[in-house]
Amino acid sequence: MASNKEFEGPASSEEYVEDYNELIHVRREKLDELRNSGVEPFGRKFNAANYSEQIVNNFEEYEGKYVSVAGRIMAKRGHGKASFANLQDAEGYIQIYARLNDMGEENYEIFKSLDMGDIVGVEGTVFKTKKGEVTVAIEKLTILAKSLRPLPEKWHGLKDVDLRYRQRYMDLVVNPEVRQTFILRSKVIQFIRNFLVEKDFLEVETPMMHPIPGGAAARPFITYHNTLDMDLYLRIAPELYLKRLIVGGFEKVFEINRNFRNEGISTKHNPEFTMLELYQAYADYDDMMKLTEELVTLAAEQVLGEAQLCFQGTEISFNTPWEKIPMLEAVKRFSGLDFNILKSDNEVRNAAKELGLEVDDNDTWGMVLDKVFEEKVEPNLIQPTFIVDYPIEISPLAKKKEEEPGLTYRFELFINGWEMANAFSELNDPIDQKERFLSQLKKRDAGDDEAHMMDEDYINALEYGMPPAGGLGIGIDRLIMLFTNSASIRDVILFPLMRPKD
């Protein structure tokens, strides 16, 4: 297997060429001038006692008070012997005012030399200008970091999507809505943590590097450990490790972390993405449905203020209870095909072909059902909808239904036509599980490199006895996309994967 044993790093020192234009040149000169006049342009520390918005929103309280703020110069308006600038900090921005008479010539010259993007600390008193803007009159100015590159344009911001993703730091500086997206993302994840911890779930961390990748049908990334001289796989799902913990006696566990899948990139797929997975002993998939409903609805209420939102023009309501449709019924409703009547592999293959779908001659009843579902049903599931009872062939880790052994106690949640969650009553019969793995291996032998591998140790764990359990996975990035009205998954991932520019 191909491993990255031959690591080629970035350019060597000889190959490195500095990019250097007029604007950078000017700032480097200003840097030198500051140093020559005894001012250190890169500070060590500054005790900012106040935040911009706190002062702006509580002017009466702060008027005439001495405050200290720190941040980035985002706009400058010089007037000869007096100047204004906007200082942007973590909360917003506040105007600062420099006056020759108050600061003295030397300090005023330093203020005048400031560039957009410079990071400064300001101490002074709060007042309101004639035009009514809350402002800090500078008494002391400290340069904390000289900015050596020009900022993107103040009015249009940074629009080039390529640059925004590659240089997210600049995107965050100049596009305030981007900052809001990631603050909201953090709030949602924080909410989920609190929600689960309050329900006595234990947050755990399981391996990212797996000797055998499992828990999902996906192609893994391969990496290599030098000392052990072995290939390892970046995990495609934490599932099998989390269930080992249920075997071990933890009754409620969850993990919020990255999965890695070596597959196509799209507006809904990033090679690394964040999943919530949780497992609850002695529960089943009905409990998982209730939990999912509660978690998503409360997250929306808590973070958005209401249990509904508008995504790219589509109104979505989280009002419970959400619709619950058996997969067979959903397929019948949207495609007209009744898989209760069409029983043989051959019958369903022909029926699917008549609908214009591409089916493989090896596709079984359940696989065809899944294909028809994806094609004909998924795009219609706009409001939160649970699709329940998936076929066994595509659910190798789910418990089979007692009365319908071709189906499993599994559901997926769809919102806006996207798969948002996947859950089931976990298969805890080790003999059945081993057979499922064996049939997955047959698929691998037939060329399906996304089929599960045999995980002997996982079977071993089940053989000691795993309590019946409900398991749930929620795609966090897609949830955040909905909550932040982001059309692309890259807009909710701080540093999405990009090809190197050269």
Next chain:
RNA sequence: GAGCCAUUAGCUCAGUUGGCAGAGCACCUGACUUUUAAUCAGGGUGUCCCAGGUUCGAGCCCUGGAUGGCUCACCA
């Protein structure tokens, strides 16, 4: 992986029929002591993504390539 589109100054963008490379912001010089997309006067700072080709002449046309976006494929 395929199709379509994009790539021009630090940023946002124009660029006509193939005929001297443009604007706004930013930047530089000067004026201005409550401005706020500050204003006023002056200054264009460029590997037109890269490499070839056609042409008297290419930002523009052709071929190949790079990166990105969208759609499709892939991806439960």
